Amino acid sequence: MYDIIGYCEAETVSEATALLAQNPNLRLIAGGTDVLIKMHGGQIEAVELLSLRKIKSLAEIRKAEDGTVVIGAMATFTKVFNDPILREVIPILTEAAISMGGPQIRNIATIGGNVCNGATSADSASSLFALNAQLKLVSQQSERLVPIREFYLGPGRVALKPGEILTEIHISPADYQGFGGQYIKFAMREAMDIATLAVSVVCKLHGKTFEEVRIGLGVAGPTPLRCLEAEVYAPGKDVSVESVAEIGKLAVNSAKARTSWRASKDYREHLVEELVQRALKTAIVNAGGEQLV
């Protein structure tokens, strides 16, 4: 039994933002796979829900004229995984999608809910970080685009203002064209698990050197994060085992790992170093480079 005291549904974004403006106590529900769990656990009580599931336009995935990939917040992980555009241009996102939960969860859980839930372990987040994704936030009064790195404020805390809804996730062509990538979800199980460490790497090559490398990590700190020190180091370096090893080492400097009963700091940092290298090696091949041995 859930402690739900009110429920309404919107059919358009403007209807939803209007309802939100009227009643600030409304809690948005998309797939419900985080919200309902919180209610079940008693973390939130006496909830009034506003469902977004009837807003069909929010489930679309498309490529805009300028090449920007636009992912509707209500796209489910199953949809993300099967989407032909994403498969072609940003496969690291579809890899992230299929690594998430199990089939039932992927059929209902949305990418918007994943991001708005604010968890460092969100499987879409490290890839969206590596891709410099931007989030379109809409309220009755306004509309803004926020870079995902500014969206995560702390564990479970995001930069949604009262009355705002996430409608779309944008990835611009400059951030994906010519890049190869790789997503590694390191978890204790092959399904139905939260990552111990999530690593998403994209890279662009210039001949035998790196032109650009971007590394997103999940569960390496209280929010998803980028390994800027390693990213600054990479451009112009030879694509070699040595420079990949150095990038792995530098990535550890950006991680904010700590010891918990789930894993020790030592082990987490070791994983960052190792898995960043593994992901980068595959990303190099996906970017058209030669396999490093």
Place this chain on the structure above:
Amino acid sequence: MAYTVVGKSVRRVDAVAKVTGKAKYTDDFYERDMLVGKILHSPYAHAIIKSIDVSKAKALPGVEAVLTYKDLPRINYATSLPGMIGDVLDDAEDEEERIKFGTAGHPYSLDPSHRDVEDRHILAKKARFVGDAIAAVVATDELIAAKALKLIEVEYEVLEALTSTEAALKEGAPLIHEGRASNVLASGGFAIGDIEEAFKESDHIFEGEYETSIVQHCHMENQTSYAYQDMDGRIVIVTSTQIPQIVRRVVAQALGIPWGRVRVIKPYVGGGFGNKQDVAIEPLNAAMTLAVGGRPVKIELSREESMTDTRTRHAFKFKIKTGINQDGKLIGVHITAISNTGAYASHGHSIAGSAGGKFRYLYPTKALKYDPITVYTNLPVAGAMRGYGCPQIFYAFESHLEDIAKRLNIDPIEIRRKNFVEVGYVDPVSKNKVTSCSIRECIDKGKALIKWDEKKALYKEQSGHKLRGLGMACFSYASGTYPVALELAGARIVLNQDGSVQLQIGATDTGQGSDTVFGQMVAEVLGLPMDMVHVLSTQDTDISPFDTGCYASRQTYVSGMAVEKAALEVKEKILGFAASMTDIPVNRIDLVDQKIVFKHSGESVLTLEQVAMQSYYDLLRAKPITSDISNNARINAIPFGVTFAEVEVDIKTGKIEVLEIYNVHDSGTIVNPKMAEGQVQGGVSMGIGYALSEQLLFDEVTGKALNNNLLDYKLPTIMDTPDIGVAFVENHEPTGPFGVKSLGEPPTITPAPAIRNAVLDATGVSFNRLPMNPQRVFEGFKEAGLI
């Protein structure tokens, strides 16, 4: 031996009902106006309730009753029903005046010294683990009940939490149970031969220490029950249990009422694995219905509650000292064990006892000394779990033996072959005799399946960060508990007018498929097709024949004896009746294919249906044919088996992947090969979780569980489970019905040591602590200098 139905993979009798959702589990039954019961659990591992104020909870609309330790039956007070709880309700503060009871699913013993420790109240005044039941609410719905729990005001005096056996055993440690001399629940094992002499005779002495973790059953269906008082004031409890007869007895004991005043009904059960061989929620459920005038009240534990507030597997710490000769012959073994039983006794020292008892059969040595102690701690209560101490002891010993083989440079399979038991061996303690043993053939089969020799040669030269290795481990077990406990089973058969039969058994099918194998046994004896045997799956203590229940891998062997006997009696009566109808001497006829036939020619004399109709309606002779049998099995049979595993270890991340795994069992006749294969696969997957990922974790200071949910507790999913190979060496067991030995628990025993030994083979590192999860393995490799 040639059988027609036994040995065939007939379809489970409940298959269609289960896949179509028609099979009803406890939660599928409704009573009108059913109330909901919820439990307030202690947030402290060790604390005394100074005061408890339930007035606000009681005042909440929709709350029908609130119970605390003050509302429990007092010793010798409860004599009449209904309204008993009200009658005895007073505010005596002394916990000791309230009835204490034991919860273990053991048959009652007439010998008081052999009974389970009675150390528990329905609701506690002193909390002994985080989760201990402190108070309970009965309300009109779940949300109101949950809100009412929050309104109960409890003032605790918090005591030091003893979250390890070391802390509990320390001089001057606070007592978890007042009035005891220490926190040791029990100790004592056995000694065969003179261990010191044996060590002196041995060429080598080896010592090792091994540790297993607390894990949980994670049966699909959480504990669920509902209770009400019937028209006569008797308490009826419908519950998801392995042991209806024992639940009845324990509820009556806990309430201090005559046993006949309780009726327990067991519908379909969604798994138990030993956790439901214990009485966890039913006494409280009974108290709840009494508190509301007998109205129906339901308790449905959440996963979080089920994982910490019912039972867990005992964690063991072993020290083993072994004397062995140069050629690998074991001379003397000394095992000491500390078993962590948590806050209450439950099955207590029986687990440690069973571990040593079942271990004895595999490698008889000149001297074997076993010194276990079982210790109370302020952690959740450990009870029965599949294998009953054996996954622990075989993990320890099979790891130890592997290390010895490596040190002596003897092939790990050869060292085991040198020491295996022989048929005819009589165990000096139990006096049980090994009447069949195919462990050697099991090993041959397993070796071939995994391509042992080929791969061993291949993996000699490996490089890179992914290394492969092979390992194996062996076990012995038992078929039931004889001679430790009573092995009584009952079966009842009724021949219907159409020549079909009803079979009623007291043994409970909790998902493992016993209903089907009993049906096969009856079909075999009576020459019936399976669809002419109607097995009643529900056990009802008012109606079903007496049987102690589902545990100890006993039912196919022990209850099977009763079923066979009942079927033979019906057959005899059918033939007798046919003889009286035809005047053919009974020794000339037989029952084949639903016909009475001449033995000499096979010529049909009558149909079974004709006999059945006459037995009901013949105006003179009518006497329906039935049997109602009880069988006291004063015998045991020892099953054996082996696990072979191949792993790949990622040295850099500490991840172990099981590439191939085979379990080969010597369980006598396999009654239903398809179902047996499923039983083994389930058991092996449980063993893989035990080896690699599962562990209930607790805060060392507060004793609070950190991961009592299925996200944080790493039960393997199907994606983490390799294809599990299953094989049997079928060797007719002379003492078993149709030649069977047990198979229920054994599959879980050896995957962990086999995987551990394969990791040793791959990496040279011995992991002597379970589970071997990536964090631990990383630490081990770091220590070994591999990273």
